[in-house]
Amino acid sequence: IKKIAVLTSGGDAPGMNAAIRAVVRTCAYHNIAVLGVYRGYQGMIEADFVELNARSVRDTINKGGTFLKSARSKDFRTKEGRQKAYENLKKHNVDALVVIGGDGSFTGALLFNQEHNFPVMGIPGTIDNDIYGTSHTLGYDTALNTAVEAIDKIRDTASSHNRMFFIEVMGRDAGFIALNTGIGGGAERILIPEEDTPIEELLQDIEEGHAKGKTSNIIVVAEGDKTGKNIFELKDYVEKKHPEYDIRVAILGHMQRGGAPSCYDRVLASRMGVKAVETLLEGKSNFMVGINNDKIDLTPLEKAIKGGSKLDMELVRVAEIMSV
Numbered sequence: 498i499k500k501i502a503v504l505t506s507g508g509d510a511p512g513m514n515a516a517i518r519a520v521v522r523t524c525a526y527h528n529i530a531v532l533g534v535y536r537g538y539q540g541m542i543e544a545d546f547v548e549l550n551a552r553s554v555r556d557t558i559n560k561g562g563t564f565l566k567s568a569r570s571k572d573f574r575t576k577e578g579r580q581k582a583y584e585n586l587k588k589h590n591v592d593a594l595v596v597i598g599g600d601g602s603f604t605g606a607l608l609f610n611q612e613h614n615f616p617v618m619g620i621p622g623t624i625d626n627d628i629y630g631t632s633h634t635l636g637y638d639t640a641l642n643t644a645v646e647a648i649d650k651i652r653d654t655a656s657s658h659n660r661m662f663f664i665e666v667m668g669r670d671a672g673f674i675a676l677n678t679g680i681g682g683g684a685e686r687i688l689i690p691e692e693d694t695p696i697e698e699l700l701q702d703i704e705e706g707h708a709k710g711k712t713s714n715i716i717v718v719a720e721g722d723k724t725g726k727n728i729f730e731l732k733d734y735v736e737k738k739h740p741e742y743d744i745r746v747a748i749l750g751h752m753q754r755g756g757a758p759s760c761y762d763r764v765l766a767s768r769m770g771v772k773a774v775e776t777l778l779e780g781k782s783n784f785m786v787g788i789n790n791d792k793i794d795l796t797p798l799e800k801a802i803k804g805g806s807k808l809d810m811e812l813v814r815v816a817e818i819m820s821v
């Protein structure tokens with residue numbers, strides 16, 4: 498292997514820049530050239546490339562987002578699109594590819610490998626933490642800290658006015674952000690997709706809280722929760738039964754995806770970047786770099802994609818006990 502390409506794909510996440518930097522610097526350390534690909538797979542199809550070296554990634558470790566930009570590429574879902582991407586990489590003498598992204602990006606990488614026998618490695622970059630084979634994805638820790646800080650601020654106003662807040666956090670079909678920021682932010686109730694909470698149960702909890710003398714309430718709702726109602730409908734439902742409650746809604750939204758990566762995410766990105774490149778140099782392919790029990794390890798991409806939920810339901814019990 499003499500040249501490696503690196504790209505970021507899918508939703509951006511804090512720590513992606515730090516991971517690109519780690520890939521580039523590990524290559525420099527081993528005297529390997531690096532080609533940066535702009536806009537994920539779409540840039541691979543359009544040959545939107547930039548030569549990178551150790552110095553071109555200066556001042557990036559502390560920046561959110563991804564300087565290589567990210568995109569969702571419809572063309573890469575077609576055989577023709579992937580063929581075009583392969584030809585572009587070959588034209589630029591690229592021997593292997595590191596993909597920083599989520600499970601969709603890994604699915605694309607695996608197909609690309611199967612069709613063109615091209616070495617690929619994955620680095621899990623998504624705030625949602627919804628990838629099997631790693632306890633933490635890049636950006637997740639930063640997003641938790643951003644969200645919990647926002648919840649703390651909302652709590653100040655909630656308790657000053659004896660208000661109840663429904664706060665929606667990101668996470669797509671996974672409840673990691675909701676569960677952890679709910680516990681960390683002292684939520685009364687947390688609604689996650691992994692648990693099917695009937696809305697009557699939510700109402701009953703709130704009523705019991707009031708009876709116990711709770712004057713303000715934070716209810717954290719994962720964006721993919723299973724109540725079948727959106728956060729405004731949830732508020733309306735509770736408000737209809739209890740017009741005396743003063744209820745507000747806050748949707749944290751994309752602020753959770755931005756910002757400087759936490760120290761944890763920077764170190765994780767650095768470790769993952771080193772491992773991704775060195776694994777390729779060992780002649781291996783089709784793995785995702787992950788972290789488990791603070792050790793960097795490898796999971797076959799296929800398993801990372803299909804592995805299912807790794808949410809520890811013990812946390813649900815902790816949340817329940819904390820809201821006694």
Ligand code: ATP
Pocket residue numbers: 506507508509538568569570571572573574575598599600601602603604605606608622623624625
């Ligand atoms: P996030 O979890 O942040 O959304 P992701 O990597 O799962 O990240 P996707 O939009 O699902 O995000 O995938 C990113 C890109 O990967 C897609 O735009 C597409 O180019 C490629 N991709 C996804 N699924 C496939 C597939 N089945 N075949 C080929 N390419 C795919």
